[in-house]
Amino acid sequence: MAFNTGLSGLRAAAVDLDVTGNNIANASTVGFKSSRVQFGDLYANGFLSSGSAPVGDGVRVQSVKQSFGQGNISFTDSGLDLAIDGDGFFELNNGGEKRYSRAGQFGTDKDGFVVNNQNMRLQGYIADAAGNLSGRTGDLQIGSDNLSPQRTTDLRTDLNLDAREQVLTATPFDPLNPGTYNHVTATTIFDSLGNPHEATQFYAKRTPVNADSEWSLYVQIDGEYVGNTDAANPTAILEFDQNGNLTAPTNPLGTIPISDWTPVDQNGVANGAATGAGAAFNLDLGSTTQYGANFGVNDQRQNGYTTGRLSGLDVSQQGVIFARYTNGQSKSLGQVALASFNNTDGLSPSGDTSWVETFESGQPIIGRPDTGTLGAIQASSVEESNVDLSAELVNLIIAQRNYQANAKTIETSDAVTQTIINLR
Known part of the structure; x- marks a missing residue:
């Protein structure tokens, strides 16, 4: 039994080391959320009984849970870098698959669609030609066409x-x-x-x-x-x-x-x-x-104006993307949509600092930034990883100590077994 107990401790400590190492590796990853290992003890039991052995069978990893706490917001020099100050996720279109992320490093592709580094398209509320926002969501696109003139009425x-x-x-x-x-x-x-x-x-x-x-x-x-x-x-x-x-x-x-x-x-x-x-x-x-x-x-x-070329972009706290033109006019091109979930812990990580919906998370609730429980948008900013590097280094020491201690349990059990085998 001592061997099994020690082995279970080694496996659990190894998972703890892996999770801690992953946190440390992503300490500078934008939008990353740290994880922690949750352990549970093991006791023998049977059908309709709790077992009679008072000695436990070791430990097991119950789950690896992510912490969705807010990370620090840092400023950048890119107007399409977006950070969420509060609850919510960016909704991304990954070739038809919906992904959800807190990493707001966006740019535009050759067709003007707002995309992240993996060419996933940011979702939002679409604006018509006059800049009026609709209730329809889709891929946000920034047109580079000149603004047509408008006669004075x-x-x-x-x-x-x-x-x-x-x-x-x-x-x-x-x-x-x-x-x-x-x-x-x-x-x-x-x-x-x-x-x-x-x-x-x-x-x-x-x-x-x-x-x-x-x-x-x-x-x-x-x-x-x-x-x-x-x-x-x-x-x-x-x-x-x-x-x-x-x-x-x-x-x-x-x-x-x-x-x-x-x-x-x-x-x-x-x-x-x-x-x-x-x-x-x-x-x-x-x-x-x-x-x-x-x-x-x-x-x-x-209310009239001459034609104008696109000269810059501004994003409001409500996630509205405004285009500025050389004729002094501005027009909304769309509004970023945010998603929230009844059970955020139920989301499944899918890599590239994004998550996908699961049965446990429930369906996404789509809304406009800075409304209800959804957070506000900070333009020219990104949300840093919420990893506490000092705490993770301490956890690394603790996980190493636990691994060594469980290895010592196996070593001691082996020594006892050898003593019995050597009896004459």
């Missing part, structure tokens, strides 16, 4: 007209004569080809007819009148009440449709389209006020 101007200004008597309106208008502001808008055009707004205080105070608005694009035919007819009349609030035009308040603009190039030839459904664009002056303060443009923005 809305131009919003938020300003204050100085109520202390006097009504102008100089007529008619002349953009080259500052005496025919009180204030002017300009911004750039774009046609369907992404060509820039300068939209200029001139404001001239006039004698009120239908309100406490009125202003004439003249709009020119590239020096050409829009919304009217000549300088005698303003694009719109802005009406204000005694509190300085805009009251007209209405439907909706302060919105002026510009429908007679045709983009032309420097030679006066039509180039690019301005109109879609309805007006070429809407000039929104709904936030305009007339207070006794200096003229000032508080905000001016429009």
Whole structure:
């Protein structure tokens, strides 16, 4: 019996040495999770009985359990290096097989798919051409195509007209004569080809007819009148009440449709389209006020832009991958999906710092990062191995001592047997 007891101890100690050595070997492996050996004693027993021998039969390895504790997060210089701060696993497509990993060292292949070092494709929520995220998951792909231009459909101007200004008597309106208008502001808008055009707004205080105070608005694009035919007819009349609030035009308040603009190039030839459904664009002056303060443009923005090339990527804590373009625009390309399991310990390691689903783990629960129990994404970072190297070196000494002690048990048992054999 002593031989069997010692042999079981040797086998158990050898497994402990293997596991400890594997932990030490992967102390610098990104996303690695350390393991520990769980032992159980052995006692003889039979059917419907616990056995009568009080002396045990040795030890056995019950399981090798992995510790899924959080590893330290370190920064890198790669924008697609991702670390999970909290619960969850990256979902990977390995040629149709689903793998789950905490190693977030990603890049792109020749087709733009986000892949790890083994060319497993990262899974996530797919975005449409406009950058709207859907609830459908699949292989995340980063397109290198230029961002198509978008024509201006809305131009919003938020300003204050100085109520202390006097009504102008100089007529008619002349953009080259500052005496025919009180204030002017300009911004750039774009046609369907992404060509820039300068939209200029001139404001001239006039004698009120239908309100406490009125202003004439003249709009020119590239020096050409829009919304009217000549300088005698303003694009719109802005009406204000005694509190300085805009009251007209209405439907909706302060919105002026510009429908007679045709983009032309420097030679006066039509180039690019301005109109879609309805007006070429809407000039929104709904936030305009007339207070006794200096003229000032508080905000001016429009929704058009020229074409742009991909210049960089950003990943948010929610795992949304944003593409930055040279025209100053950005668009979401997708969102990283994370998987969690009811029993993480039930996952089966499959190599390459990844795991596969088993019956014991249960099916994966897919969700968006930083929601529910799922962790947040840290971009330009990786999760280091959670191996405590100092503790593993101590465990190595303990495993070696256990191995030597069990070998001593066998040696002693052999000496006793030899003594019996040598009896005369």
